[in-house]
Amino acid sequence: MMDPSNNHHAVTLTVNGQTRTESLPPNLLLSEYLRDHLRLTGTHVGCDTSQCGACTVLVDGAAVKSCTVLVVQLPGTTIETVEGLGRPDQLHPVQEAFREAHALQCGFCTPGVLMTAVALLNGDPHPTDAEIRRGLDGIICRCTGYENIVAAVTRAGNGMAAAQEVG
Amino acid sequence: MTLGTFRYERPSSLDEAIRQAVEAPGARWLAGGMSLLPLMKMELAAPPALVDLAGVEDLVGVRERDDVLWVGAMTRHAELALHPLVARHASLLAAAASQVGDPQVRNRGTIGGSLAHADPAADLPAAVLALDATIQVASPRGRRGIPAGGFFLGPLMTALEPDEVIVAVTVPQRGARRQAYRKRPHPASGYAVVGIAASLRWEGDRVASAAVAVTGVADHAFRAQRTEALLTGEVLTDALLVEASGVVTDGQEVWGDLYASAEYRRHLAGVTTRQVLEHLRADG
Ligand SMILES: Cc1cc2nc3c(=O)[nH]c(=O)nc-3n(C[C@H](O)[C@H](O)[C@H](O)COP(=O)(O)OP(=O)(O)OC[C@H]3O[C@@H](n4cnc5c(N)ncnc54)[C@H](O)[C@@H]3O)c2cc1C
Numbered sequence: 122m123m124d125p126s127n128n129h130h131a132v133t134l135t136v137n138g139q140t141r142t143e144s145l146p147p148n149l150l151l152s153e154y155l156r157d158h159l160r161l162t163g164t165h166v167g168c169d170t171s172q173c174g175a176c177t178v179l180v181d182g183a184a185v186k187s188c189t190v191l192v193v194q195l196p197g198t199t200i201e202t203v204e205g206l207g208r209p210d211q212l213h214p215v216q217e218a219f220r221e222a223h224a225l226q227c228g229f230c231t232p233g234v235l236m237t238a239v240a241l242l243n244g245d246p247h248p249t250d251a252e253i254r255r256g257l258d259g260i261i262c263r264c265t266g267y268e269n270i271v272a273a274v275t276r277a278g279n280g281m282a283a284a285q286e287v288g
Numbered sequence: 289m290t291l292g293t294f295r296y297e298r299p300s301s302l303d304e305a306i307r308q309a310v311e312a313p314g315a316r317w318l319a320g321g322m323s324l325l326p327l328m329k330m331e332l333a334a335p336p337a338l339v340d341l342a343g344v345e346d347l348v349g350v351r352e353r354d355d356v357l358w359v360g361a362m363t364r365h366a367e368l369a370l371h372p373l374v375a376r377h378a379s380l381l382a383a384a385a386s387q388v389g390d391p392q393v394r395n396r397g398t399i400g401g402s403l404a405h406a407d408p409a410a411d412l413p414a415a416v417l418a419l420d421a422t423i424q425v426a427s428p429r430g431r432r433g434i435p436a437g438g439f440f441l442g443p444l445m446t447a448l449e450p451d452e453v454i455v456a457v458t459v460p461q462r463g464a465r466r467q468a469y470r471k472r473p474h475p476a477s478g479y480a481v482v483g484i485a486a487s488l489r490w491e492g493d494r495v496a497s498a499a500v501a502v503t504g505v506a507d508h509a510f511r512a513q514r515t516e517a518l519l520t521g522e523v524l525t526d527a528l529l530v531e532a533s534g535v536v537t538d539g540q541e542v543w544g545d546l547y548a549s550a551e552y553r554r555h556l557a558g559v560t561t562r563q564v565l566e567h568l569r570a571d572g
């Protein structure tokens with residue numbers, strides 16, 4: 122016999138380096154878990170229908186729209202959100218480049234853009250402009266017109282490659 | 289947007305998955321969730337239970353088996369786009385997968401989910417049609433293979449029975465074929481306004497056999513039989529190219545919408561087919 126609906130599941134997730142196991146209902150979206158349960162409100166929800174990419178986080182290194190995935194789908198995975206990227210006094214190279222290249226205005230889309238850019242640059246630190254535009258296909262920014270975002274990603278890639286050579 | 293409640297199962301074998309679906313009437317399979325979860329959020333679907341296929345080993349991987357390429361149903365678009373075996377034996381499938389949606393969608397969405405969902409403007413249906421692939425399915429009654437040509441029946445309608453699960457897609461390896469996929473994406477949604485998948489086998493400078501499949505144009509993806517018949521056995525002259533691409537939507541009820549009228553779609557399908565055929569002629 123089947124249990125009733127909304128059966129909770131024990132899910133182990135590592136979020137920004139911290140591992141937790143929690144019993145969670147199946148209808149809980151990753152975006153809701155991050156924002157409402159963990160209070161990691163850096164991940165923004167824009168469209169809530171998988172169109173805008175503002176909610177993008179990394180799941181085992183891959184960019185994923187957190188508004189369109191259930192937490193119960195992700196047992197044993199590692200999640201990185203914008204809070205895990207850098208600190209105000211120690212920005213991640215992508216954050217630094219976005220600041221320097223003026224790649225944000227209102228900042229609403231920025232957490233998702235940053236995470237999408239990090240995934241792209243981890244795969245290839247020197248993408249062409251066309252590859253950057255393709256890589257950022259899943260995000261929508263209503264302010265910048267994208268030019269500065271593309272410039273920032275190029276700049277960030279150079280920064281990440283340089284950091285790797287030094288480190 | 290909070291989802292309604294439902295039961296969630298995460299089986300680790302195919303038998304278990306099939307049994308759980310039988311025990312929960314109305315249950316839906318969950319693969320990448322890239323089509324099903326948005327439908328549930330918009331309350332266009334409210335399944336009482338989801339059976340998640342992500343833990344089912346039998347649906348994972350890409351292999352060569354005898355003389356077919358076996359692509360597990362849970363293969364994600366991103367993996368399909370980059371897999372060396374897919375590149376070698378079914379390059380148009382890789383090309384189509386690399387153009388689905390955006391990187392985030394390709395990181396989650398699967399070939400099984402895309403074919404089962406059967407969006408009339410989806411990319412992979414055209415790809416499997418042009419490759420003469422077979423959709424391998426399992427159910428409480430056992431297994432069967434459904435030829436791609438008989439799989440797509442209408443918008444979001446397929447030959448799958450509700451209790452059948454796609455296990456894999458198999459692609460026959462019939463010698464060297466030149467193949468390509470070309471898509472005219474809708475600028476906002478990214479789905480195909482027109483998508484043309486073509487695979488040609490050559491004997492010298494003649495086309496020995498031709499498979500041309502079209503998506504985005506009618507209520508389901510289809511094979512352009514008149515185009516194929518015109519090409520078969522012929523030298524691909526400029527005149528034949530124009531003639532064969534001009535009939536690519538013949539016999540189909542072409543649809544129109546706010547973005548692209550039926551007339552425009554028919555024209556765009558012809559132009560895109562001509563470009564694909566020109567490419568396949570020049571390529572090699
Ligand atoms: C923003 C966005 C843009 C997109 N753009 C495109 C595009 O340009 N081109 C394109 O082709 N697609 C596009 N898609 C759809 C995408 O390709 C989906 O991945 C695909 O349609 C569904 O695959 P899924 O694995 O996510 O399936 P799910 O959403 O999990 O399931 C879809 C349906 O298939 C059923 N199902 C899943 N797996 C199986 C199985 N193994 N056997 C039987 N039934 C099964 C489910 O029950 C459900 O009915 C887009 C999606 C989004 C969100």
Ligand code: FES
Pocket residue numbers: 165166167168169170171172173174175176177186187188189
């Ligand atoms: S909020 Fe998730 S894609 Fe827009």
Ligand code: FES
Pocket residue numbers: 224225226227228229230231261262263264265
């Ligand atoms: S900075 Fe305002 S939406 Fe991108």
